[in-house]
Amino acid sequence: MIKVATIAGSDASGGAGLEADLKTFEEYGLYGMAAVTVIAAMDPENNWSHKVFPLDEAALRAQMETIFKGAGVEAAKSGMLGTFHAVELTREYIESFHVKNYVLDPVMVCKGAGEALNPELNTAIAEKLLPLAQIVTPNLFEAAQLSGLKDIVFLEQMKEAARIIADKGAKHVFIKGGSKLAGAVRAIDLFYDGKNFESVESPLLKTIWTHGAGCTTAAAITSGLAQGLSVYDAVLTAKQFIFKSLEAGFPLNKWVGPGNPSSWRKDTVFKG
Numbered sequence: 001m002i003k004v005a006t007i008a009g010s011d012a013s014g015g016a017g018l019e020a021d022l023k024t025f026e027e028y029g030l031y032g033m034a035a036v037t038v039i040a041a042m043d044p045e046n047n048w049s050h051k052v053f054p055l056d057e058a059a060l061r062a063q064m065e066t067i068f069k070g071a072g073v074e075a076a077k078s079g080m081l082g083t084f085h086a087v088e089l090t091r092e093y094i095e096s097f098h099v100k101n102y103v104l105d106p107v108m109v110c111k112g113a114g115e116a117l118n119p120e121l122n123t124a125i126a127e128k129l130l131p132l133a134q135i136v137t138p139n140l141f142e143a144a145q146l147s148g149l150k151d152i153v154f155l156e157q158m159k160e161a162a163r164i165i166a167d168k169g170a171k172h173v174f175i176k177g178g179s180k181l182a183g184a185v186r187a188i189d190l191f192y193d194g195k196n197f198e199s200v201e202s203p204l205l206k207t208i209w210t211h212g213a214g215c216t217t218a219a220a221i222t223s224g225l226a227q228g229l230s231v232y233d234a235v236l237t238a239k240q241f242i243f244k245s246l247e248a249g250f251p252l253n254k255w256v257g258p259g260n261p262s263s264w265r266k267d268t269v270f271k272g
């Protein structure tokens with residue numbers, strides 16, 4: 001059995017965070033483990049506003065010991081970290097257990113939650129985790145934060161950001177433009193291996209039910225790497241995976257709608 005782990009927040013609503021990761025690992029046929037960094041809960045009495053409850057350092061370290069010392073992994077990803085000790089413990093365990101297939105999803109915002117989370121952590125994420133990442137998977141906002149560029153709305157700016165982020169140590173960069181690039185008629189993401197750029201595209205889905213799309217994409221890349229795919233092939237497969245998931249997205253309630261990773265079991269995927 002191929003073992004993979006996520007170091008991430010729990011999203012009690014089930015669409016994002018470690019819940020999305022474990023669902024995705026399962027669809028790839030892998031054995032998933034999870035170290036919980038924070039617990040995110042949403043208030044149905046107050047417009048689904050997010051509350052985040054961090055776990056303390058001892059609780060997180062104990063989970064890291066379980067996973068990395070107690071079991072071992074072929075690949076691991078990190079998502080919402082939420083505290084400095086979570087950033088530092090991620091660095092420590094990924095480094096000391098030589099996790100080559102480490103996917104850094106630099107979660108800085110939640111869809112629907114509006115505000116950036118813990119902006120004071122962004123520098124620590126960039127300095128400590130980018131140099132360990134086999135691949136980093138920012139959205140446009142996160143790519144701007146990691147690169148120091150102001151606004152990223154055009155493909156050329158995505159390329160510039162990818163170059164800067166690779167210079168900070170990430171071996172591969174996958175910036176998710178999706179529907180957000182100016183004038184988008186396709187969902188366009190950008191892959192960079194430090195030398196060449198590849199545009200990774202799918203048809204644009206007209207949907208607002210995209211909660212957890214970033215987590216699912218990074219978990220799918222992690223799974224592909226664990227199975228021995230090249231980084232680029234893991235990204236291409238993940239793009240198919242998230243397309244199918246979002247195609248099957250649905251409203252959970254009047255505030256939020258997740259994708260549906262289990263739709264991977266059904267056959268059609270886009271071609272080209």
Ligand code: PXL
Binds near residue numbers: 008018213214
């Ligand atoms: O989608 C970003 C995200 C990541 N991790 C957790 C979350 C969210 C957004 O709600 O709750 C735990």
